[in-house]
Amino acid sequence: MVEGQRLDTEKGTPQGGVISPLLANVYLHYVLDEWFAKAVQPQCRGEAYLVRYADDFVACFQHEADARRFHDDLPRRLGRFGLEVEPSKTRLLMFGRFARRDAARRGERVGTFDFLGLTHHVGLSRKGRFKLKWRTAKSRFRAKLRSMTAWIRENRTLPIRELWSTVNRKLEGHYAYYAVSDNWPMLLAFRTSTMWILYKWLNRRSNRNGFSPETYLAYVDRMQLAAPRRLVVNLNSAFV
Numbered sequence: 399m400v401e402g403q404r405l406d407t408e409k410g411t412p413q414g415g416v417i418s419p420l421l422a423n424v425y426l427h428y429v430l431d432e433w434f435a436k437a438v439q440p441q442c443r444g445e446a447y448l449v450r451y452a453d454d455f456v457a458c459f460q461h462e463a464d465a466r467r468f469h470d471d472l473p474r475r476l477g478r479f480g481l482e483v484e485p486s487k488t489r490l491l492m493f494g495r496f497a498r499r500d501a502a503r504r505g506e507r508v509g510t511f512d513f514l515g516l517t518h519h520v521g522l523s524r525k526g527r528f529k530l531k532w533r534t535a536k537s538r539f540r541a542k543l544r545s546m547t548a549w550i551r552e553n554r555t556l557p558i559r560e561l562w563s564t565v566n567r568k569l570e571g572h573y574a575y576y577a578v579s580d581n582w583p584m585l586l587a588f589r590t591s592t593m594w595i596l597y598k599w600l601n602r603r604s605n606r607n608g609f610s611p612e613t614y615l616a617y618v619d620r621m622q623l624a625a626p627r628r629l630v631v632n633l634n635s636a637f638v
Contacts, residue, residue: 419452422453423452426453429479430448430475430476431448434446434457438468442459442460442461442464443461443464444460444461444464445459445460446458446460446468449513454513456511458493458494462492466490469488469490472488489511493511493520495520497509497520498520498528512537515535516535516538516576517535517536518531519532519533521580529634530633531634532578532579533580533581533583534576534581534584534585539584539587539588543588543591543592543595546565546591546595547595549568550565550599551599554599554600554603558600562621562623565592565623567624569588569589569623570624572588573624573627576588577626577627578630578632578633579630579634581630582626582630585626586626589623589624589625593618593623597609597611597614600614
């Protein structure tokens, strides 16, 4: 529908339409998933894996030569079906068990990448072994805070208990997605930021005297601002 008029088209899917994600998944299953399994993996010298969610994906290769060949072939494969690679979101990256060692030899920092709202980076377990780690991607963290700020600003005149209850539900929704291995500091940072956003806009509800920082912290304790639980989803139990 364009300005109330129905237009027939054989290309693309409705922007924002509920059917779009389903159609995209069906399309990419044949364009990408099956091609990777039947044409890419058999030609690789080492192990190769594809992880895809909707139109975002990460391809992992044991050998650099295999990764570079896939990187070169991908635009041609997608182009056959009217699709394009997003250049700003596509790159080759040395990652994995030996990334820290190899980066040190080159005098470089270890690379990271963002996928599904999380920054993936390499680290060490408590036993000093290689371990994948995750933290909330900076861009997603800022976007979530902007959204929280906008909602609190627009709804600051609600009854305080209703306002507080909704903010708690929003916090719990954030924790439900981002409470994964090694991301505890970012969960606490999001709660702290939200707490002071509330402080700012609650003090602008009226011309009366607002909270002082001290009385506000006591108020937060009494109202019980939702906090993340220590139980998180362990994405890397093999290295703990």
